[in-house]
Amino acid sequence: MNTNLTTERPTFVTHLECSWTGEIYEADQPHNLSRAGKPLLVRYDLDGVRAALSKETVAARPNDLWRWRELLPVRRVADIISLGEVATPLIPLTRSLQDLGGGEVLVKDEGRLPTGSFKARGLVMAVSMAKAFGLKHLAMPSNGNAGAALAAYASRAGIRATVCCPEDTPEINLSEIALQGGAVYRVNGLIDDCGKLVGQGREVTGWFDVSTLKEPYRIEGKKTMGLELAEQLGWELPDVIFYPTGGGTGLIGMWKAFAELEAIGFIGSKRPRMVAVQAAGCAPMVRAFEAGDEAAIRWEGAHTIASGIRVPQAVGDFLILRAVRDSGGFAIAVSDEAIMAAVESVARADGLLLCPEGGATMAAYKQALADGRVRKDERAVLFNCATGLKYPMPPVHASLDRTKPINFAGLSEAD
Numbered sequence: 226m227n228t229n230l231t232t233e234r235p236t237f238v239t240h241l242e243c244s245w246t247g248e249i250y251e252a253d254q255p256h257n258l259s260r261a262g263k264p265l266l267v268r269y270d271l272d273g274v275r276a277a278l279s280k281e282t283v284a285a286r287p288n289d290l291w292r293w294r295e296l297l298p299v300r301r302v303a304d305i306i307s308l309g310e311v312a313t314p315l316i317p318l319t320r321s322l323q324d325l326g327g328g329e330v331l332v333k334d335e336g337r338l339p340t341g342s343f344k345a346r347g348l349v350m351a352v353s354m355a356k357a358f359g360l361k362h363l364a365m366p367s368n369g370n371a372g373a374a375l376a377a378y379a380s381r382a383g384i385r386a387t388v389c390c391p392e393d394t395p396e397i398n399l400s401e402i403a404l405q406g407g408a409v410y411r412v413n414g415l416i417d418d419c420g421k422l423v424g425q426g427r428e429v430t431g432w433f434d435v436s437t438l439k440e441p442y443r444i445e446g447k448k449t450m451g452l453e454l455a456e457q458l459g460w461e462l463p464d465v466i467f468y469p470t471g472g473g474t475g476l477i478g479m480w481k482a483f484a485e486l487e488a489i490g491f492i493g494s495k496r497p498r499m500v501a502v503q504a505a506g507c508a509p510m511v512r513a514f515e516a517g518d519e520a521a522i523r524w525e526g527a528h529t530i531a532s533g534i535r536v537p538q539a540v541g542d543f544l545i546l547r548a549v550r551d552s553g554g555f556a557i558a559v560s561d562e563a564i565m566a567a568v569e570s571v572a573r574a575d576g577l578l579l580c581p582e583g584g585a586t587m588a589a590y591k592q593a594l595a596d597g598r599v600r601k602d603e604r605a606v607l608f609n610c611a612t613g614l615k616y617p618m619p620p621v622h623a624s625l626d627r628t629k630p631i632n633f634a635g636l637s638e639a640d
């Protein structure tokens with residue numbers, strides 16, 4: 226029995242706050258964007274958390290996302306919808322970096338989470354809160370993984386889920402959404418076009434919009450990546466974090482987590498440089514970062530094999546750019562060719578099957594090492610946000626005919 230899921234614990238949410246104007250919103254009721262049209266952030270009584278929680282208390286609990294309860298918004302265990310949100314491992318890369326002579330590189334392998342991606346962290350929180358609020362129908366645009374996580378948790382909670390996906394979303398994502406009880410539609414457009422449909426349908430259907438950052442609790446779930454990482458590294462954050470950035474929820478969430486950890490006395494003021502990794506075919510944050518802009522305009526004609534980061538426009542653009550700049554980090558774009566090469570090299574040399582978005586972080590690390598933005602003596606963490614098994618892989622043509630003599634000596638090592 227997982228006591229995290231059965232033990233009532235004190236919670237510390239005080240209110241929500243507009244990330245743009247600071248305007249205050251009441252907790253414990255459903256919210257979307259603020260009146261200013263910006264994301265709402267959940268605020269806690271951090272002095273209270275500081276008094277209630279020690280590192281030892283956390284360490285003594287079962288090792289999953291719910292061990293962080295005092296820093297999470299769900300008030301009652303009865304509302305927790307769990308599918309086993311395990312703490313994900315940090316896998317050191319060794320052989321795939323040999324030729325580069327890079328420093329310590331750890332992959333946070335988020336593919337181990339329910340539904341095979343870190344979208345589970347955000348959606349387990351959003352759906353648990355939706356259950357607490359008595360919401361009956363949730364909807365979102367998705368490039369695949371978020372929709373799958375929504376469908377899974379919503380079904381488990383007895384809540385309806387509707388998902389709009391770009392028409393070229395990987396087939397397996399559409400199937401898993403449908404099989405897990407979500408209504409899923411292909412839309413002839415990109416994810417922000419899908420988001421507009423979700424907004425338009427609201428009035429007639431009564432569904433609640435759980436789009437990235439248009440709903441305040443997904444970021445609280447994704448924040449646990451930062452909490453978990455700090456604990457795993459002995460409360461010493463790494464020098465640099467490479468994060469594949471679409472809507473940016475995870476990057477913004479981790480940045481928030483670090484601030485909260487410092488406020489409760491678990492870490493000091495040292496922060497990693499946050500690196501927003503994007504695909505060359507869809508790099509609105511990189512363009513805005515390099516131009517010195519505070520916000521990012523829509524990227525037209527977005528295309529990349531890394532569908533999870535094919536997000537032409539992000540409502541949290543200013544929060545991503547602020548975190549990247551405040552941390553002394555940067556935004557970097559990598560080509561699809563570099564992404565594929567990185568996936569292949571890590572799979573072959575280190576036996577770790579990255580998703581394309583994870584491959585993008587490896588490609589970006591290599592690029593940054595080469596241009597001096599990351600040094601060899603630095604500890605870097607790369608985020609692999611989904612299991613590589615969800616994505617198309619190169620076909621295999623080799624076969625053996627057991628009815629004929631086989632030239633075993635002529636078998637090649639790996640084609």
Ligand SMILES: *Cc1c(COP(=O)(O)O)cnc(C)c1O
Nearest residue numbers: 370471472473474475533582610
């Ligand atoms: C959603 C997703 C991302 C981007 O995450 P954000 O926090 O929304 O920027 C990256 N990789 C994969 C595999 C994803 O599913």
